[in-house]
Amino acid sequence: MADICSLRDAVAAHVHDGDTVTLEGFTHLIPHGAGHELIRQRLRDLTLIRMTPDLIFDQLIGMGCAAKVVFAWGGNPGVGSLHRLRDAVENHWPQPLEIEEHSHAGMACAFVAGASNLPFAVLRGYKANDLAKYNDRIRTVTCPFTGEELAAVPAIRPDVGIIHAQRADRQGNVLIHGIVGVQKEAVLSAERSIVTVEEIVEELDPPANSCVLPHWVVDAVAVVPGGAHPSYALGYYERDNPFYIAWDAIAKDREVFTRWIERHVLGTRDFSEFRASIDGAGTGGAGP
Amino acid sequence: MSEADFTTDEMMTVAAARMLGNGTVCFVGIGLPSQAANLARLTHAPEVVLIYESGPIGAKPDILPLSIGDGILAESADTVVPTHEIFRYWLQGGHIDVGFLGAAQIDRFANINTTVIGSYHRPKVRLPGAGGAPEIADQAGEVFVIMHQGRRSFVDKIDFLTTAGYLDGGDAREKLGIKGKGPTRVITDLCILAPEAGSRELVVTSIHPGVSREKIRAATGWDLRFANEMIETAQPTQTELGALRGFLARTARAHGDNR
Numbered sequence: 419m420a421d422i423c424s425l426r427d428a429v430a431a432h433v434h435d436g437d438t439v440t441l442e443g444f445t446h447l448i449p450h451g452a453g454h455e456l457i458r459q460r461l462r463d464l465t466l467i468r469m470t471p472d473l474i475f476d477q478l479i480g481m482g483c484a485a486k487v488v489f490a491w492g493g494n495p496g497v498g499s500l501h502r503l504r505d506a507v508e509n510h511w512p513q514p515l516e517i518e519e520h521s522h523a524g525m526a527c528a529f530v531a532g533a534s535n536l537p538f539a540v541l542r543g544y545k546a547n548d549l550a551k552y553n554d555r556i557r558t559v560t561c562p563f564t565g566e567e568l569a570a571v572p573a574i575r576p577d578v579g580i581i582h583a584q585r586a587d588r589q590g591n592v593l594i595h596g597i598v599g600v601q602k603e604a605v606l607s608a609e610r611s612i613v614t615v616e617e618i619v620e621e622l623d624p625p626a627n628s629c630v631l632p633h634w635v636v637d638a639v640a641v642v643p644g645g646a647h648p649s650y651a652l653g654y655y656e657r658d659n660p661f662y663i664a665w666d667a668i669a670k671d672r673e674v675f676t677r678w679i680e681r682h683v684l685g686t687r688d689f690s691e692f693r694a695s696i697d698g699a700g701t702g703g704a705g706p
Numbered sequence: 707m708s709e710a711d712f713t714t715d716e717m718m719t720v721a722a723a724r725m726l727g728n729g730t731v732c733f734v735g736i737g738l739p740s741q742a743a744n745l746a747r748l749t750h751a752p753e754v755v756l757i758y759e760s761g762p763i764g765a766k767p768d769i770l771p772l773s774i775g776d777g778i779l780a781e782s783a784d785t786v787v788p789t790h791e792i793f794r795y796w797l798q799g800g801h802i803d804v805g806f807l808g809a810a811q812i813d814r815f816a817n818i819n820t821t822v823i824g825s826y827h828r829p830k831v832r833l834p835g836a837g838g839a840p841e842i843a844d845q846a847g848e849v850f851v852i853m854h855q856g857r858r859s860f861v862d863k864i865d866f867l868t869t870a871g872y873l874d875g876g877d878a879r880e881k882l883g884i885k886g887k888g889p890t891r892v893i894t895d896l897c898i899l900a901p902e903a904g905s906r907e908l909v910v911t912s913i914h915p916g917v918s919r920e921k922i923r924a925a926t927g928w929d930l931r932f933a934n935e936m937i938e939t940a941q942p943t944q945t946e947l948g949a950l951r952g953f954l955a956r957t958a959r960a961h962g963d964n965r
Contacts, residue, residue, distance in 0.1 A: 444760040444789050445775025469789070470774075470837075491837035495736065495773035499832075507832045519821070522759055523797070523841040526790035542798055543841045546870040546882050552826050596780045597761045599789045629788075650777055659772050659961040 420590025420633040425614060425645075425688065428638035429455045432610045433464075436485075437577040440467040440608065441474060442529075444599030445495065446652060449582040450474045451645030451689035452614050457481050458684060467576055469525045469600065470495075473648065473665050476502040477683070479515060480675050486516040488574075490525050494669075497662050501669040511672065519553055524571045529600040531573035532607025543569040579608030582646045583631075584653060586615045587622040590633035596652030598629045605631055614642040616654050642689050712942045714895040717914045719745055719950060720942040722806075722852045722893040731755040732804045733797060733842050736774040738852045739806035741954075742893075744770060748949045757796060759838040761786045770957040793838065797845050805846030805886075807839055809853050811864045814907050814928045816851065816871030816889035818843070819864040826866060839869040848887040855894035861927040872906035879906075896922050898939060907931070914939045 421428075433439060433456060441449050453474035456464070463485045468475055471492040478484055480502030492503050506515035520528070527539035540559055550556040559570040581601040583594040592613050594601055605611040613636050624630050633639075644651075648661035668678050686692040712720075722742035726732060728751040734743045736758075744767060747754045756765045760775030764784030771779050780786045787796070796802065810833050811819040820839060824830030843849050853859060871889050872879050879888055888906075892899040898912040910922060910932045923930055942950075 445773045446760070446777070446780070489835065491835045493834035496771075499834075504832045508829055519835055521836045521840045522789070522838040523793040526793050530790045530794075541794070541841075542845065545840070545844050545884055546867075546873055546879070547836075547840050548821070548826075548867040549836060549840070596777070597775045597786055599760065599775075602788070603790065652777055652780060656777055657773065662772065 420586075420613075420636040420639045422586075422588070422590055422618065422639050425452060425455050425640040425642055426459075428612045428640045429459055432612055432637055433459070433461055433578050435461055436463045437461075438465040438467065439578045439580065440574065440576045440604045441580045442468060442599055442601050442604035443582060443646065443649065444470060444597055445657075446597040446599065446650060447582045447584075447594065447601065447646045448472065448474060448649035449580050449614055449645065450647055450649065451642040452580045452582065452612060453478055454683050454689060454692060456483055457679065467574060469522055471500065471503060473500075473662065476500040476665075476669055477679060479503050479506050480512070480669070481679055482512045484515060486518065488518040488520070488525075490520045490522045494662055494665060496659075497666050501666070502675060505672070518555065519549060520556070520571065521549065524556065524569065525574070526600055528571045528574040529603035529607055532575045533603040536573055538570045538572050540568050540570055545569070574607050576604075576608045577610065579604040579606075579611040580613075581605060581611075582614045582642070582651070584615065584651055585617050585619050585622065586613065586639045587619055590636055590639045591622055592631040592633075592636060592639065593622050593624050594629040594631070595625070602629055602631060605635060610637045611635070612638045612640065614640050614645040616643055616645070616651055617641060644693055645689055647693065712947055714914065716942055716947060716950060717939065718852065718854075718893060718895040720946045721898060721912075721914065721939050722850065723749065723946070725850050725891055725893065726751050726754050726804065726806075729753045729755070730803045731757065731801060732806055733757045733759070733802045733838075733846055735807045735839070735842075736771070738808050739850075741770055742852055743806055744953065745946070745950050748953060749946055757792065757802065759789065759792055761789055761792055763787060763796065768956065769960045770953060772961055793841060797841060800845070802842070802846040803848070805842035805849045807842065807849060807851050807869070809851055809859070809869075811859055811861050812851065812853065812871070812892065813861060813864045814930075815873060815875045816892060816901060816908055817864055817867050817873065818851070818869040818871060819866045821866040821868045823865050836868050843869045843871070843888065844884055844886055846886050849889040851889050851892045853892070853894060855896045855922070855925045857925060857927050860925060872901060875906045876904070896925060900933075902931075902933070909933045910936065912937045912939045915941045
């Protein structure tokens with residue numbers, strides 16, 4: 419039964435130091451607001467899982483929240499590197515970061531296996547490349563019917579699954595539409611789940627085949643308007659591409675990055691204060 | 707710049723776009739592949755089916771997406787499916803004709819590195835990683851690669867094998883039971899390369915107008931060979947250039963890119 423509460427209370431209740439946490443959203447509906455709350459609550463030693471780490475993982479890594487990252491593609495889409503991720507891997511700043519690296523196909527199948535309550539995922543993948551050399555969780559399994567050798571990766575079973583969605587109703591039923599990525603699997607594979615939404619509505623009125631997560635598989639629903647910014651929420655707002663471009667210069671320098679987080683994330687009480695603090699700063703929407 | 711002039715980047719995108727046939731089902735990487743695939747759709751191949759790994763099938767964006775999952779891809783698509791479905795049903799299911807990829811490093815057998823420069827555990831440069839590429843290159847009918855050519859990208863030995871091309875050459879790929887044909891074309895800002903029959907080593911098959919063999923060799927980290935039957939790439943037509951420039955101008959306006 420979903421508890422409709424503040425994001426602060428949801429994170430305090432469900433996320434603990436040392437947890438394995440997935441924050442999903444494939445370019446669309448990335449839970450930035452929830453990620454900021456993890457930083458504000460000074461969570462430590464997290465294992466962070468995400469197919470496509472982008473700016474919110476850059477921020478969590480740069481603030482020392484993560485001990486390990488499980489991922490397939492880590493970059494600032496269309497712009498370039500994640501400088502905080504790179505600094506952690508290349509120079510161990512602010513602390514060493516363990517990485518477990520996969521392909522998209524492998525991670526997508528591992529999420530499905532987690533949601534399906536299976537121990538591992540099987541796929542035709544990871545063939546003839548170096549990924550398995552550096553990741554001993556990529557193994558093989560032989561088909562008992564044909565003898566074909568297939569790739570196997572362990573199911574993703576996080577302690578906490580966090581996603582952002584368009585809306586929920588007063589019972590906490592959640593509606594997601596547009597690019598849905600592996601968000602449903604991120605919730606269903608996790609022990610506990612937090613969903614931030616743009617708004618709570620009286621009638622969810624879901625179109626046929628839209629992705630609905632019933633209230634009884636979600637632990638907490640928190641209203642965070644604009645909570646996917648600078649990514650987008652289909653039907654609500656567009657992707658803030660200038661922010662992604664501006665992030666490059668902020669993240670490149672350790673001091674500039676730290677000042678930015680202190681001023682805009684640690685120095686604000688919630689995501690709406692964060693949004694107000696970066697508004698109109700004249701630097702591509704990312705604040706000074 | 708007059709319509710008769712064109713840049714090496716424009717030549718690359720136009721040459722790559724021409725490779726896609728009308729009706730081809732193409733799994734598109736972000737960046738240069740997406741630019742070329744959409745140019746094909748806006749010119750000679752209006753029925754090309756563009757699939758992006760985030761979930762859109764049959765995307766028809768009127769501006770270039772900055773990311774692999776921009777709203778314009780979902781809104782213009784025939785259907786949008788979950789990400790696992792893209793990889794399991796559509797790619798692994800055998801529905802993709804062409805995988806269109808970019809790369810940071812490539813070697814003479816079209817093996818690709820997008821993971822690290824230097825050692826894995828203490829890299830000089832940490833690159834984004836594999837994303838969808840390994841399985842796209844494995845399972846698409848064939849693969850086109852589009853990338854800038856230079857000594858740092860066309861290397862004698864890649865630092866990490868992210869995505870298999872022809873491995874050590876010859877029939878190494880087939881011996882491992884890999885079904886997809888692999889990279890059949892590499893399109894750069896200088897030329898077009900293709901695997902030579904037998905050895906599967908990349909050789910130059912077409913040189914872009916105004917580019918010398920010396921320049922191509924100088925931009926390659928191995929002793930690059932040229933096919934016996936060489937042609938010059940046809941220069942971009944006014945239609946191609948007009949479509950590309952219009953597309954990029956609309957994109958820059960929409961993304962508010964002031965770089």
